[in-house]
Amino acid sequence: MDSFTEKTIKKEIIFEGKIIDLAVHDVKLPNGKESKREIVTHPGAVAIIAMDEEENIVLVDQYRKPLEKTIAEIPAGKLEQGEDPLECAKRELEEETGLVAATWTALGSFYTSPGFADELIYLFLAEDLSGGNVNLDEDEFVESYKVTVEDAVKLIESQKIHDAKTVYAIQYLQLRKLQKKLG
Amino acid sequence: MDSFTEKTIKKEIIFEGKIIDLAVHDVKLPNGKESKREIVTHPGAVAIIAMDEEENIVLVDQYRKPLEKTIAEIPAGKLEQGEDPLECAKRELEEETGLVAATWTALGSFYTSPGFADELIYLFLAEDLSGGNVNLDEDEFVESYKVTVEDAVKLIESQKIHDAKTVYAIQYLQLRKLQKKLG
Numbered sequence A, B: 001m002d003s004f005t006e007k008t009i010k011k012e013i014i015f016e017g018k019i020i021d022l023a024v025h026d027v028k029l030p031n032g033k034e035s036k037r038e039i040v041t042h043p044g045a046v047a048i049i050a051m052d053e054e055e056n057i058v059l060v061d062q063y064r065k066p067l068e069k070t071i072a073e074i075p076a077g078k079l080e081q082g083e084d085p086l087e088c089a090k091r092e093l094e095e096e097t098g099l100v101a102a103t104w105t106a107l108g109s110f111y112t113s114p115g116f117a118d119e120l121i122y123l124f125l126a127e128d129l130s131g132g133n134v135n136l137d138e139d140e141f142v143e144s145y146k147v148t149v150e151d152a153v154k155l156i157e158s159q160k161i162h163d164a165k166t167v168y169a170i171q172y173l174q175l176r177k178l179q180k181k182l183g
Helices: A085-097 A149-157 A164-181 B085-097 B149-157 B164-181
Strands: A007-016 A021-028 A034-041 A045-050 A057-064 A069-073 A076-078 A099-111 A120-131 A142-147 B007-016 B021-028 B034-041 B045-050 B057-064 B069-073 B076-078 B099-111 B120-131 B142-147
Touching (some): A045 A085, A045 A099, A045 A164, A057 A085, A057 A149, A076 A085, A085 A142, A149 A164, B045 B057, B057 B164, B085 B120, B120 B164, B149 B164
């Protein structure tokens, strides 16, 4: 399908920020015509499904300025320059929740908004949890707690859980439970 | 948790584009300090799990300029100003795949990147499909086809499917199948 490639003719950098950059590309389309693409670049992120022995999972309440509301999400954070995703996941889980996990499983990655942004999230399952030290960034205010998968499903219904990575994570746990039940 | 609210003190509009806008907000944090938030606004979108009687689902191959690669996604598209999400879903499904569906089910919504963007995706299940007319936007090049859920899982493993809404959709179908099996 590489016949669909859109080649950049000109790139205008609009903004270089603390977290995201924005550029507008003039592109040549497969039919030879031209168009513009507005592209946000992002360092990428990790998200962690942290589950205890009773199959409760850890959520963090966080105010999300773009939404102007507080939502409940699985722990997550941005990659530092050159940082390994697993190392980032271990760091973010402890920073946000005060938990360390003895067992880590990589569950793959996904782009969040491929139409306008290159943000890639690496998802991990963290098990065999024990206490560490909460250590938040100075402009970060979050509160962590545990819920059952059933309660998390209710939080999706009430839109307290309302972001892609977290609804994906809850669905992952529902699927895992059923697969176990079926052997 | 509204004690976490971040109040905007000053808002600087950086960019107003065809699809997204960008602003930087100076905000007052819960501890009284100040910080900056880089915020992308987006009109919102719909995505459609279109499934036939044999439980095949419809994917579209599309070049995604932010990723510089072609990926396979469920049909999706941006909301027009004031457009009802269901009407948008019907329009986008027919535009991108030439299919119309007799049965529509709303499956909820999620924010894709709540840390820096307000993009909200409304997800629909479309069943009882029949042929319509493909009618793409003039700068849109996509190719649609059907796959089994099992093949879609392989496409996730090979990262041909690599975006949040589509991995969510495939997982939704896996869960649905297992739930049916269990009665």
